[in-house]
Amino acid sequence: MPRPALAASRAIDILNFMAAAPLRGYSLTELVRQLDLNPASCHALLGAMTRDGYLVRAQRGRVYRLGPALIAIGHAALQCHPVVAAARNQIALLSAELDMDSLLTARLDDRLIALASEGPGRLPGLAVGQRVPLIPPLGTPFLAWANDREVDSWLAKAAGAIDADRLRQSLAMVRQRGYAVTQRSPEQAATGLAVLGMAEEPLAGEWQKRVAERIGQMGEDYLMIEAQPDRLHPVMMISAPVFGDDGAVLCTLSLYGFDRPLPLSRIAALGEAIARHCRAASAIPGEPDKQINEVGRG
Incomplete structure (x- = not known):
């Protein structure tokens, strides 16, 4: 049997892997290959997790899927x-009000995770459970209100050449507006394809590396800093932060799936609408929420 600490780590890897593509089922062979697990240890873990309801095993195809016990745990976590x-x-x-796709994202140390999504699904987006690295230029709503040490750490994780002053300027603009705007570009489109590919191979090293490389190639132009009022802007996403009682950003609400360029006035109206819904969420008393940003920090 595997060592207890190692077994726990492997069980977490299995759950994270399956949560990133929950509609798929995985065989023992696939999990062993994708997660580089010992076959005997993996079989023992799957048996234990199935007995406790964390996984279910389909007799037809002999594949494993997430189990009902996780639903109860999710409700308890909320x-x-x-x-x-x-x-x-x-x-x-927000989605019902604007008839658009929306996304709830949280920070897990050096990653971003999609917690929930709503909307008509006109364009593909990050799937619930998927994670992407928190590296420039991603994550400005989380970093705009962070201290200098956190910002410096974020900048140091860039996967490509960056203009640090330009990125700091973008953070100041997010604070000023109260929301972040990202622009659609060929580089962003390539990154989107790489991220969507992770839905098939959620933790595969090849996809993780490709996503990081693509993010690094997006550059500072991905962020809307100087917006010109007399032109249309190809918007990718508009995001605003939800704050906890201590002033820290707990999560972000985003709109995405824009099928045409937008004038600055429309962007501002949408940004204010998102910020209004964020303020409504922040108004809920929630002392334990302070702990969410400590996930992954030991």
Whole structure:
């Protein structure tokens, strides 16, 4: 049997892997190959997780899927984080109000994770459970209110050449507006394809490396800094932060799936609408929510 600490780590890897593509089922052979696990240890872990309801095994095809015990755990986790739970409700209201796709994202140390999504699904986006690295130029709504040490650490993780002053300027603009705007570009489109590919191979090293490389190639032009009022802007996403009681950013609400360029006035109206829903979520008392940004920090 594997060592207890190692077994726990492997079990977490299995759950994270399957959560990133929850509609798929995985055989023992696939999990062993994708996660580089010992076959005997993996078989023992799958058996234990299936007995406790964390996984279910289909007799036909002999594949494993996420089990019902995780639903109860998810509901319990939302009770621990009432502001995040409120934000989850707000993206549903936001999508219904604007008839657009919306996304709830949280920070897990040096990664971003999609917690929930709503909307008509006109364009593909990050799937719930998927994670992407928190490296420039991604994550400005989380970093705009961070301290200098956190910002410096974020800048140091860039996967390509960056203009640090330009990125700092973008953070200041996010603080000033109260929301972040990212622009659609060929580089962003290539990154989107790489991220969507991770839905098939959620933790595969090849995809992770490709995503990081693509993000690094997006550059500072991905961020809308100087917006010209007399032109249309090809918007990728508009995001605003949800704050906890201590002023830290707990999560972000985003709109995406824009099928045409937008004038600055429309961008501002959408940004204000998102910020309004974020304020509604932040108004929920939620002391335990302070702990969400400590995930992964030991």
